[in-house]
Amino acid sequence: MDSSAEIEKLEKARKKQLIKRKKLAEELERLENVVFGDTSKVIGDKKREKKKKKQKLSSDLGDDSDEKSSDLDNDEKVEQPKKAPVWQDDDDEESIQAALEAQNRANIEHPGAANDAYTSMLKRKFESINGAPKWAEMNRKKIVNSDDSEEEEDDDDKEGNLLQRCGNFIQKSKTLEKEKIQFKLVTSLNVTTETEGPVLKAVEFHPTSSIGLVAGYSGIATLFEVDGKVNAKLQSIQFTKFCIDCAKFSNDGNCFIVGSKFHRYFYYHDLLAGKATRVDVHKETDLTNLKKFEVSPDSKLIAVCGRFGNIFLLSGKTYEWIDTLTMNANVESICFSSDGSHLYSVGGDGHVYVWNVCSRRCVHRFADEGCLKGTSVAISPDHGLLACGSGSGVVNVYNAKEALATSSPTPLKTFMNLTTRVTSLKFNHTSQLLAMASDKSDHSLKLTQIRRDWAEKCKKILYRQQEHRRDTGDYRSRDKR
Numbered sequence: 001m002d003s004s005a006e007i008e009k010l011e012k013a014r015k016k017q018l019i020k021r022k023k024l025a026e027e028l029e030r031l032e033n034v035v036f037g038d039t040s041k042v043i044g045d046k047k048r049e050k051k052k053k054k055q056k057l058s059s060d061l062g063d064d065s066d067e068k069s070s071d072l073d074n075d076e077k078v079e080q081p082k083k084a085p086v087w088q089d090d091d092d093e094e095s096i097q098a099a100l101e102a103q104n105r106a107n108i109e110h111p112g113a114a115n116d117a118y119t120s121m122l123k124r125k126f127e128s129i130n131g132a133p134k135w136a137e138m139n140r141k142k143i144v145n146s147d148d149s150e151e152e153e154d155d156d157d158k159e160g161n162l163l164q165r166c167g168n169f170i171q172k173s174k175t176l177e178k179e180k181i182q183f184k185l186v187t188s189l190n191v192t193t194e195t196e197g198p199v200l201k202a203v204e205f206h207p208t209s210s211i212g213l214v215a216g217y218s219g220i221a222t223l224f225e226v227d228g229k230v231n232a233k234l235q236s237i238q239f240t241k242f243c244i245d246c247a248k249f250s251n252d253g254n255c256f257i258v259g260s261k262f263h264r265y266f267y268y269h270d271l272l273a274g275k276a277t278r279v280d281v282h283k284e285t286d287l288t289n290l291k292k293f294e295v296s297p298d299s300k301l302i303a304v305c306g307r308f309g310n311i312f313l314l315s316g317k318t319y320e321w322i323d324t325l326t327m328n329a330n331v332e333s334i335c336f337s338s339d340g341s342h343l344y345s346v347g348g349d350g351h352v353y354v355w356n357v358c359s360r361r362c363v364h365r366f367a368d369e370g371c372l373k374g375t376s377v378a379i380s381p382d383h384g385l386l387a388c389g390s391g392s393g394v395v396n397v398y399n400a401k402e403a404l405a406t407s408s409p410t411p412l413k414t415f416m417n418l419t420t421r422v423t424s425l426k427f428n429h430t431s432q433l434l435a436m437a438s439d440k441s442d443h444s445l446k447l448t449q450i451r452r453d454w455a456e457k458c459k460k461i462l463y464r465q466q467e468h469r470r471d472t473g474d475y476r477s478r479d480k481r
Contacts, residue, residue: 092119176432181449186228190214193222193233202247204256213256215244221258221269237276239267245291250316251299259290259304266290268319282321287312292333296340301357303343305331311345313360323360327353333376337383344386346374352388354404366407369396369414378425378434385412385450387434389422395436397450417446 099118100106112121189203189212190196197216204213205226211234215221219242223234239258247258259266264287269276281287286306293304295316302314309327311334314320329348336343342363343355350371354364368374368388376389379400386398395418396411403409420440427434431450438444 092117094118096121176449181433181447183447187231189224189226189231190222191231192224193236195236196220196222197243201245202258204247204249206249206253207251208253211253213247213249215247215258217243219243221247221256235274237269239276242267245289246293248293248295250295251297257293257295257302259293261289261291263290264288279319285312285321285324286310287321294334294336296336296357297338298340300340303334303336305334309347311343311355325355325360325362332374333389335377335379337379338381344377344379346377346388348373350374350390352377352386352403364404366403366409369408369411370394371396376422376425378427380427380431381429382431384431385427385434387425387427387436389418389425389436391421393418393420393422393438395422395425395434397434413450415446415448417448418444420444 094117095115096110096112096118097106097114100108100110110121111124190200193214195218196214197218197220200214200216202213202215202221206212210226212224212226212231213221214224219239220236221239221244222236225232225234242258243260243262244258245261247256249256254272255268255270257266257268265278265280267276267278281290286308287304287310288307290304293302295302299316301316301322302319304312304314306312306324307330309329309331311325311327311331313322313325315322325343325345327345327347327349328351331345331347334343334345336357341357343357345353345355346368347353350373351365351367352374353362355361356363368390371388371390371392371394373391374388375391376387378387379385380387383400386400386403387395388398389395393416395415397413397415398409398411415436418436418438420438422436423439424437425434434448434450436446436448
């Protein structure tokens with residue numbers, strides 16, 4: 001008897017302890033719901049675990065405990081507290097009348113009673129125009145994806161996560177279309193001034209900023225903010241009695257240099273200091289003008305086309321004369337490679353000269369096929385193509401590696417779209433476009449697309465022009481006369 005009574009006593013104590021633990025767990029859950037909200041809808045796994053614990057407790061307590069637990073569950077469902085707002089603004093309780101008086105609009109008509117909450121009026125007005133948004137619904141149904149992430153069961157979520165993040169979804173292709181070249185005529189660059197002279201001789205784009213430089217025979221160089229719409233004027237610099245024939249930005253964009261065919265000196269303008277400085281050429285040189293020059297990509301050298309086949313090299317920092325390179329004929333055009341290690345030049349003998357900038361020596365020379373007088377030269381940024389223009393308007397495009405390996409290379413492609421001397425050649429930054437131009441006649445700007453299969457697509461732009469393309473390929477300019 002004593003043993004059976006003792007066992008019964010221990011069983012009752014164990015049941016009381018289980019009930020006590022269950023009440024404690026329910027109280028903790030209730031407090032969590034009051035402070036943080038009902039988490040059972042967000043974390044489904046915890047709810048399942050709690051149900052399993054209840055089933056274990058009911059099996060241990062027997063039928064009596066099942067009745068008690070069911071009563072507790074019913075009480076829990078009845079006494080379950082409402083969700084508490086995370087943050088509450090005291091101004092939300094302001095009445096419509098008080099809010100309108102504070103806005104000096106007390107006399108206007110408004111829906112609802114004067115003592116109603118002002119937020120309720122705004123809510124009704126918003127819903128009457130836009131409807132009730134789904135994100136504002138309190139009892140939204142959730143669906144669980146395979147990655148255990150919950151989403152709302154509406155049309156937007158059926159489309160995936162595309163509309164749940166911001167950014168560019170479609171990127172521009174790096175290659176051009178095969179059948180056509182698309183371009184758009186935008187506002188003229190100097191539309192706000194047109195004081196650079198009757199003839200524009202220099203149009204340049206800043207290497208790092210959206211700034212354009214326009215200069216001409218009037219001796220005025222003007223800087224514009226390039227946007228294609230307004231092209232607002234930034235600054236105009238007057239060079240007294242100095243007709244500008246050529247203007248170039250330095251590679252870092254801190255200054256630009258202007259030269260003229262009528263003077264032995266030139267100017268450089270410091271954009272940071274806002275000061276123009278005159279530089280006189282060394283007297284020992286035969287340099288008589290700076291009507292055509294190029295700045296190296298690293299801004300260390302300035303190459304100037306001189307007389308009698310001379311190419312003068314000036315320092316890009318001190319503007320002093322360094323050395324002179326000599327061709328076998330008059331120099332007509334020069335260009336630097338994209339890394340600044342080589343200099344290419346063409347002239348009156350129809351040959352292309354390749355100079356090593358470091359050693360100051362001619363490392364290669366080859367004949368341009370069918371050319372009697374070379375007038376323009378350009379190399380692509382990837383060093384893959386070399387374009388040569390002649391006085392008859394023919395443009396030959398060579399494989400740069402093959403041209404540097406033989407003295408009589410065969411051009412990959414020959415363009416005969418121009419009928420006057422080629423004065424300008426320029427590749428775009430991806431080496432997919434080549435612009436050919438002549439300032440000796442109208443209708444003389446051609447844009448060709450160079451592809452692996454060498455199918456060309458030329459475009460005509462009326463008027464005589466002077467063209468230059470920015471390194472990003474966004475804008476190209478023409479001189480309309």
